[in-house]
Amino acid sequence: MSRFQPTQRTQVKRLPDRGAYDSETVFKILDEGLICHVGFSEDGQPFVIPTSYTRVGDTLYIHGSAASRMLRTLAEGVQVCVTVTLLDGLVLARSAFHHSMNYRSVVVLGRATLVTDPEEKIKALEALTEHIVRGRWNDVRLPTEAERKATAVLALPLAEVSAKIRKGPPKDDAEDYELPIWAGVVPLSTVPAAPIADPRLKAGLEPPDYAKKYSR
């Protein structure tokens, strides 16, 4: 199992036992998440924008319109932070103070580069689609040259990376455990519902299994 070297900037300081730096933990969180939040600054103002992403080996890819402000700014090689958060539950402690949430998050710092190699780009686009719905790429109308040109794909190396995890029951102060207050966790998860067919769907087309039985 490989391990990311924590840096001054990624080391989890305040609650260090929540930090994790092994690639297995990091990749599992990244592979389960559907959206990331991308942070970058423009004229000193930070922006945080949600977007989809995928991971291929040690590289995180995001994509978007080649005309988008975010993609154009990131392609300049500015410093970026990409964060993926999975919310697992609400932690109800006996004291207001110790209320918390169970979560798994990954923070990636670095600089992104524009993917210009056509083969890497189409592989990344395939991975971006497959990350959302495994099996979809083989069923769809693939990108035309014009569509590939209109799409910018950015690569961010997974090098300066940390994970942070909180799990399990509340941690109350010793004396509070005697209080007659219910405490525990309300688990939360992201759950799919039955697929909704496009109103313009051609007659006779059934939803594929990856939509009917969607899971991550």
Next chain:
Amino acid sequence: MSRFQPTQRTQVKRLPDRGAYDSETVFKILDEGLICHVGFSEDGQPFVIPTSYTRVGDTLYIHGSAASRMLRTLAEGVQVCVTVTLLDGLVLARSAFHHSMNYRSVVVLGRATLVTDPEEKIKALEALTEHIVRGRWNDVRLPTEAERKATAVLALPLAEVSAKIRKGPPKDDAEDYELPIWAGVVPLSTVPAAPIADPRLKAGLEPPDYAKKYSR
């Protein structure tokens, strides 16, 4: 219905019909979300950190340990971006290119200030707890003076704000509607499971309704 004035920085430019600036839409998203992603820069490096939050009127509050790097940096009045994203579904189009997600997000720009007024601070702490689980504040052991001192609460005015929403079926190119490819939406939602009692719970304590029947 009041309306936030879009600025050069919050105006949704590329797909302008996805932008919304009315307070009803913005507040509904903020009130449904459980976590926000806070973006700020330190030495030119952006950081994006997930945390809980609440809204009281035109103010967004976040809190954390008074010792945390993020809280101390934000309390200096640096520029901040707080983003809340609700993921509603996966949009499976006939073409790879038009795959998308249904979501509702809010982006808040501004500068936060440390809440020093004791009354505003305790009201914010109450709202932070109630935002996660309505009804919880009245059941718990309330913060001591030492706990209130150890907690920093930051206020961010909801002034420079925009919402962005994508909903509904895929939007494919005209000629692709003829393809024999299933298209539609896989709806996603955040769903609670049965509460898990703290293993150290005193005998005879039943989970309250707000935990047993948790909903937002």
